[in-house]
Amino acid sequence: MALSLDNVSIHRFNQPLLTVNFSVAAGEIVCVMGASGAGKSTLLDAISGQLSQPFSVQGDITLNGERINDIPAHRRNIGIMYQDALLYEHLTVGDNIAFALPRSEHHALKASERRARIVGQLDTVGLADFYDRAVQTLSGGQQARVALLRTLAAKPAAVLLDEPFGKLDNTRKEQLRPWVIQQLADRGLPALMVTHDSGDAQAVGGRIIEV
Numbered sequence: 088m089a090l091s092l093d094n095v096s097i098h099r100f101n102q103p104l105l106t107v108n109f110s111v112a113a114g115e116i117v118c119v120m121g122a123s124g125a126g127k128s129t130l131l132d133a134i135s136g137q138l139s140q141p142f143s144v145q146g147d148i149t150l151n152g153e154r155i156n157d158i159p160a161h162r163r164n165i166g167i168m169y170q171d172a173l174l175y176e177h178l179t180v181g182d183n184i185a186f187a188l189p190r191s192e193h194h195a196l197k198a199s200e201r202r203a204r205i206v207g208q209l210d211t212v213g214l215a216d217f218y219d220r221a222v223q224t225l226s227g228g229q230q231a232r233v234a235l236l237r238t239l240a241a242k243p244a245a246v247l248l249d250e251p252f253g254k255l256d257n258t259r260k261e262q263l264r265p266w267v268i269q270q271l272a273d274r275g276l277p278a279l280m281v282t283h284d285s286g287d288a289q290a291v292g293g294r295i296i297e298v
């Protein structure tokens with residue numbers, strides 16, 4: 088599995104904003120760094136299919152050999168994790184994850200099996216007892232872990248992370264980084280991480296794309 092960007096250029100009001108050329112292999116995490124306003128978040132929007140006026144994109148965005156430029160966002164199968172975890176505040180922790188399961192899996196499992204599977208996933212991040220907790224009662228680090236579990240529950244073909252640790256203090260950040268890196272590596276997914284933090288890039292230890 089791989090994500091490729093071939094001569095991908097993004098325009099804003101028909102003026103060039105950035106051009107990139109790179110691929111992310113299965114299990115690889117590539118960091119995207121650059122000045123504020125350089126277009127990093129816009130690049131992620133282009134990949135996930137959420138680009139809107141005044142932006143436009145040219146070139147080829149390919150996921151596992153398929154050009155996805157013209158595929159609507161909800162069918163691209165790309166997982167996104169933002170710095171604002173954007174969990175559904177009216178749902179419990181467990182229901183946030185259950186909601187993200189692919190439809191086929193959601194229907195194939197009895198409610199009790201679904202719950203057991205999600206509790207198992209929560210257990211891997213030390214949150215086994217949190218299924219029924221309201222998400223507002225979680226700390227920032229706990230919310231970030233739930234957010235990544237939710238992103239991965241959807242079985243994405245690639246993952247985009249936009250400043251995933253931006254809201255965390257240094258201690259939490261340092262606890263969470265290796266876990267996130269391991270989760271992505273374990274699943275063999277191509278991942279792109281936008282970050283301002285050279286500590287993130289160091290922890291990932293892979294290629295850095297400057298925009």
Ligand SMILES: Nc1ncnc2c1ncn2[C@@H]1O[C@H](COP(=O)(O)OP(=O)(O)OP(=O)(O)O)[C@@H](O)[C@H]1O
Nearest residue numbers: 099104121122123124125126127128129130140141
């Ligand atoms: N809706 C919009 N209309 C016009 N210009 C926009 C719009 N949204 C963003 N921009 C501009 O497009 C450029 C790229 O924005 P983007 O958010 O992608 O930058 P970034 O590199 O992610 O920045 P940061 O590191 O500060 O988050 C910026 O100059 C921004 O001001």
